[in-house]
Structure formats: structure tokens, C-alpha cells
Amino acid sequence: xxxxxxxxxxxxxxxxxxxxxxxxxxxxxxxxxxxxxxxxxxxxxxxxxxxxxxxxxxxxxxxxxxxxxxxxxxxxxxxxxxxxxxxxxxxxxxxxxxxxxxxxxxxxxxxxxxxxxxxxxxxxxxxxxxxxxxxxxxxxxxxxxxxxxxxxxxxxxxxxxxxxxxxxxxxxxxxxxxxxxxxxxxxxxxxxxxxxxxxxxxxxxxxxxxxxxxxxxxxxxxxxxxxxxxxxxxxxxxxxxxxxxxxxxxxxxxxxxxxxxxxxxxxxxxxxxxxxxxxxxxxxxxxxxxxxxxxxxxxxxxxxxxxxxxxxxxxxxxxxxxxxxxxxxxxxxxxxxxxxxxxxxxxxxxxxxxxxxxxxxxxxxxxxxxxxxxxxxxxxxxxxxxxxxxxxxxxxxx
Amino acid sequence: xxxxxxxxxxxxxxxxxxxxxxxxxxxxxxxxxxxxxxxxxxxxxxxxxxxxxxxxxxxxxxxxxxxxxxxxxxxxxxxxxxxxxxxxxxxxxxxxxxxxxxxxxxxxxxxxxxxxxxxxxxxxxxxxxxxxxxxxxxxxxxxxxxxxxxxxxxxxxxxxxxxxxxxxxxxxxxxxxxxxxxxxxxxxxxxxxxxxxxxxxxxxxxxxxxxxxxxxxxxxxxxxxxxxxxxxxxxxxxxxxxxxxxxxxxxxxxxxxxxxxxxxxxxxxxxxxxxxxxxxxxxxxxxxxxxxxxxxxxxxxxxxxxxxxxxxxxxxxxxxxxxxxxxxxxxxxxxxxxxxxxxxxxxxxxxxxxxxxxxxxxxxxxxxxxxxxxxxxxxxxxxxxxxxxxxxxxxxxx
Numbered sequence: 001x002x003x004x005x006x007x008x009x010x011x012x013x014x015x016x017x018x019x020x021x022x023x024x025x026x027x028x029x030x031x032x033x034x035x036x037x038x039x040x041x042x043x044x045x046x047x048x049x050x051x052x053x054x055x056x057x058x059x060x061x062x063x064x065x066x067x068x069x070x071x072x073x074x075x076x077x078x079x080x081x082x083x084x085x086x087x088x089x090x091x092x093x094x095x096x097x098x099x100x101x102x103x104x105x106x107x108x109x110x111x112x113x114x115x116x117x118x119x120x121x122x123x124x125x126x127x128x129x130x131x132x133x134x135x136x137x138x139x140x141x142x143x144x145x146x147x148x149x150x151x152x153x154x155x156x157x158x159x160x161x162x163x164x165x166x167x168x169x170x171x172x173x174x175x176x177x178x179x180x181x182x183x184x185x186x187x188x189x190x191x192x193x194x195x196x197x198x199x200x201x202x203x204x205x206x207x208x209x210x211x212x213x214x215x216x217x218x219x220x221x222x223x224x225x226x227x228x229x230x231x232x233x234x235x236x237x238x239x240x241x242x243x244x245x246x247x248x249x250x251x252x253x254x255x256x257x258x259x260x261x262x263x264x265x266x267x268x269x270x271x272x273x274x275x276x277x278x279x280x281x282x283x284x285x286x287x288x289x290x291x292x293x294x295x296x297x298x299x300x301x302x303x304x305x306x307x308x309x310x311x312x313x314x315x316x317x318x319x320x321x322x323x324x325x326x327x328x329x330x331x332x333x334x335x336x337x338x339x340x341x342x343x344x345x346x347x348x349x350x351x352x353x354x355x356x357x358x359x360x361x362x363x364x365x366x367x368x369x370x371x372x373x374x375x376x377x378x379x380x381x382x383x384x385x386x387x388x389x390x391x392x393x394x395x396x397x398x
Numbered sequence: 399x400x401x402x403x404x405x406x407x408x409x410x411x412x413x414x415x416x417x418x419x420x421x422x423x424x425x426x427x428x429x430x431x432x433x434x435x436x437x438x439x440x441x442x443x444x445x446x447x448x449x450x451x452x453x454x455x456x457x458x459x460x461x462x463x464x465x466x467x468x469x470x471x472x473x474x475x476x477x478x479x480x481x482x483x484x485x486x487x488x489x490x491x492x493x494x495x496x497x498x499x500x501x502x503x504x505x506x507x508x509x510x511x512x513x514x515x516x517x518x519x520x521x522x523x524x525x526x527x528x529x530x531x532x533x534x535x536x537x538x539x540x541x542x543x544x545x546x547x548x549x550x551x552x553x554x555x556x557x558x559x560x561x562x563x564x565x566x567x568x569x570x571x572x573x574x575x576x577x578x579x580x581x582x583x584x585x586x587x588x589x590x591x592x593x594x595x596x597x598x599x600x601x602x603x604x605x606x607x608x609x610x611x612x613x614x615x616x617x618x619x620x621x622x623x624x625x626x627x628x629x630x631x632x633x634x635x636x637x638x639x640x641x642x643x644x645x646x647x648x649x650x651x652x653x654x655x656x657x658x659x660x661x662x663x664x665x666x667x668x669x670x671x672x673x674x675x676x677x678x679x680x681x682x683x684x685x686x687x688x689x690x691x692x693x694x695x696x697x698x699x700x701x702x703x704x705x706x707x708x709x710x711x712x713x714x715x716x717x718x719x720x721x722x723x724x725x726x727x728x729x730x731x732x733x734x735x736x737x738x739x740x741x742x743x744x745x746x747x748x749x750x751x752x753x754x755x756x757x758x759x760x761x762x763x764x765x766x767x768x769x770x771x772x773x774x775x776x777x778x779x780x781x782x783x784x785x786x787x788x789x790x791x792x793x794x795x796x
């Protein structure tokens with residue numbers, strides 16, 4: 001990571017748990033920050049689910065390149081040690097409930113009094129202001145509240161969540177963004193900041209098409225149209241069956257449509273009145289989809305992909321997680337790398353998308369064992385002796 | 399926006415189109431940058447779909463606080479003017495296909511030779527490296543390729559896209575992140591950077607749970623479990639019917655489960671062997687869901703929300719886009735504001751989630767008319783006279 005040192009010299013106290021906070025600090029660690037994961041004596045929630053649970057992989061993924069210390073914030077000595085660390089840190093990041101830190105005596109105000117250059121970054125479901133601030137939130141509940149579910153799936157079934165943890169990750173990447181924005185501001189102001197990033201706020205803009213459809217159709221709430229365009233104003237725009245799976249095809253320009261009908265051997269459709277504008281194709285959506293389906297359904301998905309991409313039609317194979325993890329493009333690009341993991345065996349771990357954007361591949365340390373850097377951090381950063389650390393361990397402080 | 403000036407003094411040449419690029423530059427504009435939207439003579443793609451199309455709202459949303467100039471990059475004079483602007487800019491951002499700018503004679507290398515401090519930020523579906531670099535991509539195709547669809551919906555139906563444009567927006571927010579990271583690096587190095595952000599890379603980490611389920615279940619590809627946990631290792635974790643809609647409920651800790659069964663008047667379940675650990679509840683998922691459903695299905699969703707949140711159970715109402723836009727919490731928090739829009743009437747427009755995180759509400763200018771700032775930019779930044787601008791207009795250059 002020789003050149004990706006944008007955050008070199010930055011020290012982060014990472015109280016993040018599960019996905020939201022830890023994704024933000026993962027990106028910081030990968031950008032060169034020193035990220036010290038501050039865990040309870042039993043470990044952060046995700047780690048706490050057990051080394052052989054289905055949470056083990058996400059933990060391994062999101063805590064690469066971090067250090068781990070244990071700290072019992074329910075003891076006076078623990079609080080004292082945390083404050084001493086804050087004096088040496090640039091960033092404190094947490095995604096507890098909105099009052100957890102204040103109730104511990106570690107409010108943003110208290111910590112910034114110790115260190116006025118501190119950036120205190122809080123992630124939560126709904127934010128620290130507004131009437132819903134105290135609502136408990138997880139990814140699935142934020143998907144419900146933001147309207148994501150109302151627009152996913154089909155009308156015949158209940159509202160459907162998006163499979164991936166999009167609320168957590170939209171929260172996490174916006175939290176990273178806010179922190180780096182605050183670091184940039186600090187370069188000039190010399191001052192820290194308190195950041196209050198809500199998952200709900202971060203997800204809301206992604207509803208743009210659906211909100212557009214709502215206003216466009218005289219404020220009628222759009223239905224759940226499966227894989228079709230939320231406003232039903234575009235065709236082809238769907239997922240189509242193939243012999244061995246599915247493909248996604250979308251024609252956003254006239255040129256795409258022309259390329260498609262040529263590729264499927266029906267160039268005469270270009271001159272067919274019924275399909276001559278996007279508006280007309282959208283009105284004949286069933287027929288358009290039937291034409292495409294007739295051609296895709298007798299072919300293999302990778303053949304459809306090859307033929308239509310070569311013809312200039314935006315097309316994709318619908319891939320499962322195994323196909324994703326084995327994608328040679330992602331490995332070649334450095335977004336995935338194979339790792340021999342002590343617990344999980346041979347797994348593929350992702351790089352930071354931001355590192356990849358900088359063209360930088362490196363092999364970060366695997367997620368640390370609980371408390372692996374206790375001596376290094378309490379010794380190196382706070383000057384405690386190994387004996388003092390051992391005593392703190394015996395007292396249940398670290 | 400008095401204090402949210404992290405990007406004050408930064409000038410962005412925004413060639414972004416549709417959602418991906420424009421969301422990144424929207425966040426920059428809202429953080430105080432001067433964002434000059436450089437459009438073809440017929441307008442950026444999204445604008446080009448027409449002022450009364452369903453695209454009008456997304457355009458209005460993503461181009462707040464920006465300036466607009468027209469520029470024909472297919473003329474020599476247009477290219478010359480662009481290069482003159484690059485000399486005065488900090489950032490060039492585009493999300494064309496990977497070779498479009500190079501083919502125009504405006505490669506990153508060419509532009510950085512003009513301005514070595516330039517940050518050249520490119521967004522694309524699959525990135526500029528790797529075997530899939532030339533694949534045409536849109537939100538729906540990236541959802542297909544990244545595995546999002548394979549994990550959304552139910553096994554009985556085809557793979558399903560997430561309703562919102564998550565690939566575009568994950569791409570956009572990561573692009574913003576990469577640019578701000580590069581700006582921070584430039585503070586110390588004095589050098590610009592070339593950034594190659596792929597939507598696919600940005601979406602991949604959100605699959606964490608699904609990848610975890612894959613490795614946990616001996617490398618078997620998980621099915622599509624609707625609203626249940628992708629690894630089926632958690633219950634209650636689902637969407638439940640109510641008299642007037644649906645609610646989402648999730649119990650990640652023992653305490654949540656205890657709070658839930660007390661709130662629904664069945665505290666004796668706490669001592670029921672069958673439900674005493676998360677693992678056991680997951681094994682009795684059908685029964686657990688039936689217990690919850692029996693209670694929710696005879697109540698209204700907002701009552702369920704109130705009762706369970708008060709009891710300490712992570713719960714949400716499944717809301718549609720109209721409920722979202724009218725959410726008083728979001729308005730109170732400053733994430734949404736009502737605007738009288740010249741074309742769209744009374745609409746709600748979002749703030750930047752990052753501004754909200756900084757605690758800053760302001761009322762940005764509405765999205766500009768095509769070329770509204772031609773005189774200001776070509777006059778003010780490049781020193782052209784109104785007559786010269788008029789001549790360029792006649793020549794089809796601006």
C-alpha cells in the first residue's frame with residue numbers, strides 16, 4: 001500500500017460493531033489509518049457470535065488491517081484509559097444507540113474537551129435528532145422504513161427486502177465520506193467535528209427512480225414491478241430466462257434497441273411503428289419482453305452475454321455468490337484475493353473499493369484476534385508496562 | 399451552508415450522467431465545491447429524457463446546487479475550451495464508458511499534463527482494468543453481475559432486483575469518497591490522482607452476509623429466502639403482516655427476544671426450552687414466525703411499531719414512498735424539505751446525508767436550466783466576452 005497513504009498518521013478508535021461502523025473503519029484502515037478496534041472483554045458483537053458462525057466471514061472481511069484491544073468501559077479505569085487514548089486519537093467512531101456513549105460518560109462534548117481536534121463520528125439508524133432518534137434499528141428495519149421493501153419484489157407477494165445489507169453499507173460508506181470530509185475541513189480549520197450519520201438518510205437518495213415514478217404518476221404510489229422499471233417507462237428493461245439461468249437486459253437509448261434487434265436476427269423491428277420510441281416500447285412492454293424472451297430462453301446465459309455485449313447492448317448474466325467469488329475479472333482487478341484463513345479455510349476476501357480505484361492492491365493483515373494489540377497500544381501509545389497491562393487484565397479492565 | 403465548507407474553493411468539472419456520477423458531484427456541491435455541470439447542447443442524458451418525464455425528479459434531486467454550461471466536445475473549439483477549463487479546475491469527473499474521454503482526446507494523462515494537481519475521477523460499471531472493462535453497464539445489469547439479484551426475492555420466482563438503484567448510488571458515494579480521499583492526499587503531496595471506481599467493486603462488500611452463508615454452509619449457494627436471514631440463522635427476522643400493511647421485526651440479542659415475548663403477552667416463552675438460544679429459535683423458525691404473526695396480524699402497523707419500540711425490540715413499519723416523503727422525522731432532521739418546483743409542483747427534495755451528518759441544513763439552488771451559467775463560467779473563468787460567447791453559441795460550440 002505504498003502510495004495509498006491518504007490517511008497515514010491518522011489514529012482511529014473504532015467502537016464500531018457489526019457492519020455499519022466497521023465498514024467505515026475498514027476503509028480507513030485500508031487507506032493507511034491506524035485503526036484500533038476497541039472491544040469489550042467478550043469481543044465486538046459480530047465476533048461474539050462465534051468463530052464458527054455465519055458471522056465469521058463478515059467479521060474477517062470488515063476487520064482486515066485493524067488492531068484489536070480489549071477495554072471494559074463499565075469500569076472507572078476503563079473509562080480513564082479510553083480518555084487517555086482519545087487524547088492521542090484523531091477519530092472516535094461508534095454505531096451504538098444515540099445515548100450509549102453519553103450514558104457511559106463519554107459524550108462527544110466530553111471527548112472533544114479532551115481533544116478539540118477530535119472527529120467524533122456516530123452512525124445510527126435514524127440519527128441523533130428528530131422524533132425517531134431512539135428507534136432501535138438494524139439493516140432490515142431501515143429497509144422497511146425507507147421504502148426499499150415497498151419497491152422490491154412483486155405486488156403478489158409481501159414487500160421484499162433487498163438481499164444484501166444495503167442500509168448498513170450505505171450508512172458505513174457515508175460515514176467514511178463524512179469523516180474524510182471532516183478531516184479535509186480540519187486541515188484548514190484545525191478543528192474537529194461531531195458527525196451524526198443516519199442509515200435512513202444515506203439510503204433515501206437511492207429511491208430516486210421510485211420517487212420520480214410517484215410524482216410522474218400524479219402522486220400514485222408505484223407498485224412492485226419485479227425486475228421492470230419502477231415507473232414502467234422503459235423496455236426492454238427486465239430479467240429474462242435462459243436455458244441455464246437468467247440475464248438482465250436494458251436498452252436506454254434507441255441505439256441499444258437497434259443493436260438488440262439486429263443481434264437477435266430481427267432487424268425489421270427497427271422499422272416497426274409499434275416499437276419506434278421508448279415510449280411506444282414501454283406501452284408494448286409485454287410484447288417487447290416476449291420477443292426478447294423467445295431469443296434468450298433457447299440459449300445459455302454466458303452466450304447471451306457475449307453476443308449482446310459484443311453487439312453493444314447493456315446485458316449481464318445473473319450470477320450467484322459462487323460465480324461472483326470466482327470472477328477472474330474481480331481477481332485480476334485486485335478487488336478479490338484468495339486467502340488461507342486459519343478458521344475459514346480458503347476464502348476470497350475483498351480489497352477496499354477505494355484502494356482499487358487508486359489502482360492499489362496490497363495484502364492487509366487478517367482481522368486480529370481479540371486483544372492482540374493490547375501490549376502494543378497500551379504500552380506503545382499510553383506508556384504502560386507489561387506488568388501494568390497484566391494487572392489491568394487481572395482486574396477485568398482490559 | 400455557513401460552516402459546511404470543507405470543499406470551498408474546489409472547482410469540479412462534472413461530466414456525470416444519470417445517477418452514478420451526478421450523485422458524487424451532488425455531494426461535492428452540497429459540501430461547498432463549485433460544481434460546473436458540463437453538458438452537451440441537448441443536455442445530459444437524464445435531462446434529455448425530457449422535463450416532464452419520470453426522470454425529471456431524479457434530475458432535479460441530483461443537480462441541486464450546481465451550475466450548468468453547454469459544451470460541444472465534438473468540435474475542436476469545444477475541446478480547446480474544455481482544456482482551458484481543466485487548467486482552472488481541481489476535479490474532472492465522468493461516468494462514460496472507459497474509453498470515451500480518451501477517444502475525444504481528453505484522456506486522464508492529457509488532462510493531468512495540463513494540470514498536475516488535477517483529480518481525474520472515473521465511474522463505470524466494472525472499472526478500467528480487467529477483462530470485463532468494456533462491458534456496457536447500468537444499475538440493473540450490475541445488480542445481476544454482483545449477485546444482488548441471486549439473493550433477493552424467493553426461490554419460487556426468478557432472481558429479483560432490489561427496487562432502488564443501489565449499484566448507481568453505491569458507485570456514486572464511493573466515487574465521492576475516493577475523490578475526497580484524493581483531495582486529502584493532495585494536501586500533503588501536492589499531486590493529483592486518477593481514480594477508477596467500479597460500481598461492481600462498490601456493491602460487492604454489501605454481500606457480506608450472503609458470502610458468509612455460502613462459506614458457513616460448506617460452500618453451498620444460499621437460496622432466496624425472501625425476508626428471512628440469508629443464512630437462516632436468526633429468528634425472529636422477517637416481515638410480518640398487520641391489519642393495514644406489514645412490519646419488520648428482528649431480534650439479534652436474547653434481550654430483544656425476551657422483550658418481544660413480554661410485549662406480546664407471552665412471557666412464559668422465555669423459559670420454553672425450544673426457544674432458549676438464537677440457534678434453537680432459528681431451528682424453530684416457522685413456529686417463531688407463527689407466534690409473532692398471530693400477534694401482529696390483528697393490529698395496525700403503527701401500533702405494532704409503537705408497542706415494540708417502547709418495549710425495546712428493533713421494529714419498523716414497512717412504508718411506501720409517500721409515507722417516506724411525508725415523514726416528519728426526516729423533515730425535522732433536515733433531510734427532506736418541501737420545495738415549489740417550477741415544473742414538478744410541490745415536491746420534497748433531499749439534503750446531502752453528509753450535510754445532515756454535520757448538522758447543517760440549507761436551501762441549495764434548484765437544478766440549473768441547461769447552459770444557465772454559460773456567461774458566468776466562460777466569461778468569469780475563461781475571460782470570454784459576451785460577444786465571444788454569443789459567437790460560440792452560433793457556431794454550435796456552446
